[in-house]
Amino acid sequence: MDIRLIIAFVTVATLHNFTKAADQLGYAQSSITSQIQLLEKELGVKLFDRLGKKVCLTPEGEQFLVDARQLLFSWEKAKGSLSLLKSPHGILTIGVNESVCSVKLPKLLDEYRKRYPEVEFHIKIGSSDELELWLKENLIDVAVLLDKPWHVPELTVKIYQEESLGLFVSPNHPLDGVGNILPHDVSSHPMLLISHSSCWKNIFQAVMEEANESFRIMLETASISDLKQFAVLGFGIAVLPLYAVDEEIASNQLSMIDWKGKNLELFIQVVHHSDKWLSPSLEAFLVVCTDVKW
Incomplete structure (x- = not known):
């Protein structure tokens, strides 16, 4: 055949x-x-x-x-x-969440490129659901995502790195500088959320529901950059991973509120299909992910 x-x-x-x-x-x-x-x-x-x-x-x-x-x-x-080339080469197709692509991935790929310049990268940006589908259908070699811990029988999670979500506001927001913020303190303020990353919304929603508090969504957008800009302009409270707002915090454009509710924990995960052949380029990528502080 x-x-x-x-x-x-x-x-x-x-x-x-x-x-x-x-x-x-x-x-x-x-x-x-x-x-x-x-x-x-x-x-x-x-x-x-x-x-x-x-x-x-x-x-x-x-x-x-x-x-x-x-x-x-x-x-x-x-x-x-049967390949005669044992060193990493060819094309490595990587699926990523948008926030990982814009903040985490460049540092990883910069180090990878220095070590293995013969590898070409193809990047596919998608939601966690899309990444899972692409892995199962062999449309990507590996996925790097921010999500709750994955437990999918067909997939192998190689790397876990704990990350946290934070609640961020502009310096003129009423909650800026206020201590000991609990779910009821944010329930009356408009929220800014990522629309294509339902996991973030679900985690925040679960925390609010556990506290018997509702919340109002002012704006949803698929872009991390857009979400940050709306928060800087004072549209509401943005729910974002801490690593995504380093520049805005350093420049005093955004502040992280003193959240004392339940932790909003996620994990950066590097995942491949369990039946996937680990090519030299893919094995090298997993090594770089382990070596580099990203």
């Missing part, structure tokens, strides 16, 4: 679209269609139902997808074991 047929099948199954799959693989759509038809003929089953523009897996397709992904992992491992 031609491995290209398996790659075409998994790509169409992942994207649910022949045109998008063709674009991603650099083929004409007709070539993808021919490859799927050839695979269906070889297997003797229909893999997709085509309902207009919508493409859905048949029950046989769903069953074959599990084995097809495992075949690709094995193929990747086999290719790597």
